[in-house]
Amino acid sequence: MIVVTGSTGNIGQTLVPLLHEAGEQVLAVSRRPRPEGLPAGVRHARADVGDGAGMRPVLEGADALFLLLGGELNGGGESPDVLLDAALEGGVKRIVLVSSQINRTRPQAGSHARLREFEAATRASGVDFTILRPGGFASNAFAWADSVRTRRTVFAPFGDVALPVIDPADIAAVAAAVLREEGHAGRTYELTGPEAVSPREQTAAIARALGEEVAFVELSREDARAHLAQFMPDEVIDGTLDILGRPLPDEQAVGPDVERVLGRPGRPFGAWVERSLPAFR
DSSP, X not given: OEEESSTTSTTHHHHHHHHHHTTOOEEEXXXXXXXXXXXXXXXXXXXXXXXXXXXHHHHTTOSEEEEOOOGGGGGOOSOHHHHHHHHHHHTOOEEEEEOOTHHHHSTTOGGGHHHHHHHHHHHTSSSEEXXXXXXXXXXXXXXXXXXXXXXXXXXXXXXXXXXXXXXXXHHHHHHHHHHHSSSOTTEEEEEOOSSOBOHHHHHHHHHHHHTSOOEEEEEOHHHHHHHHTTTSOHHHHHHHHHHHHSOOHHHHSOOSHHHHHHSSOOOOHHHHHHHHGGGGO
């Protein structure tokens, strides 16, 4: 049995069907009641990955664990060992942890300290593990959905700074492969899209998919900071803006690991837009 945490998120909602269609027994975990659209035959458990004691019954009899921390869990909580001990006691023999590219490129970043704790604990757990370190998600463009729907405009900073954002469906495909296949134990995969695209280029891709003009308005760093302050902790904002506006060369580079695992390049940003178009109409 494979336990999938974050089963209703950008990665999990693709990963669960992939595993189920491959014939795996899947237990989808979320903090909400069973979501609509979960494939028939997939079991669901309501639990919080931040509560190791509450996860114990969920992990009983599991062979593998896909571990994804919710946003607020990145800021603190109980020791990672509480959850990992529950996994070991439940019989888990393989863990796939979603971390972040930033833990290599900016290893002192305070915003990712919690993920570094989970990485270290997972490596020390004694079970087979694989660490996935994606860069920026293509799905971050959902933040523009309301202004595209209502004003056919994207507001974003650093309009011409390009990053190789990754389709979360490709993260799910890589996760499904490493959960099911041999040969990935002890590896860390850095996951990117197939090309670097700027916010201005992403806006153009949305416009092409809609068949309508979409304007791009470049925000100043100060305006972007004020916007992010509405939903992001202060200590995270400047680091996020540094990555978006002054990325390191390695953060702009297309990595080989998606193709190495899947035997194909990652999907381009435009493919994500086509699949997600209802959000922008």
